[in-house]
Amino acid sequence: MARTHGAEVRRVRLWRWRRNPLRRRSDLIEAWVLLAVLVLALSAAVFAGLTAAGAVDGALAERRDRTRTVAAVLIEDAAHTTPASVSENGDGGVWAPVRWTAPDGTHRTGRAEVEPSDRAGTAVTVWTDPQGRLVSRPPEGAEARFQSVMAGATIGAATAGAGLLGAQFVRSRLQRRRLEEWEAEWRLVEPAWRKRMTG
Known part of the structure; x- marks a missing residue:
């Protein structure tokens, strides 16, 4: 474990869900939003991937029927x-x-x-x-299956990537809001803190 000035630094996992005096409301919102987006992105990726694979498989079957x-x-x-x-x-x-x-x-x-x-x-x-x-x-057998799987995997990965990019955007917005809150609080606390330090 990393040590700083002789003190042990311990990473607390899932801290956003645990009650502690440093956790803000925005931290909890961020945790739930990220979890929801992750679940939705993975679900959408699976659905989109299976749909794309089915569409490609159907198109190849139709092509075989017409050939x-x-x-x-x-x-x-x-x-x-x-x-x-x-x-x-x-x-x-x-x-x-x-x-x-x-x-x-x-x-x-x-x-x-x-x-x-x-x-x-x-x-x-x-x-x-x-x-x-x-x-x-027309592709048949393993070649047709490979094309279907690759189409499903590509579309699934793209869908998951889009969802994760969306999660990152939400997270950056929440981070910006949190920094603005900290700055506003510091403007309230800083005069009294400065007075106490200089007085």
Whole structure:
């Protein structure tokens, strides 16, 4: 424990809730306000996080429902694609031109991710929307769960942070008010104290 001039300094926990002559009314108000804000911030964070995770999960499920797999054919060798066509997800795939048949029977072409060793004429699977346009593969399984959890955690943390910032604002206002009260009391006490010290 820290010592000051030979005296032991002891930190009193939860002093704002304990009766003591130094506790002011504003100290007790601050303690209750901070406790209420903390509980509300944590509750709101959990609620917002679960809501966001559910919304993302629902959006991904809807996206999966609206997406269908279609058989496509690689138009040219994947090895002929330019370096700029290399996939960014790090799985070693490349983007190459493919052809597929849309639901209305028309032939469409576009670029899809394929293996670098695939040759022209290779059958590949692509994902399309209801109009037959190419779309990215919708997240499933662990990837979808990860996106939902990350969205929930991010929104929950942001909500909790906003609540705690609000608590800090309230605390600073209470501190300012307390300092103003102390200053007003000192103006009343200081003349008598000065008179006693100089007299």
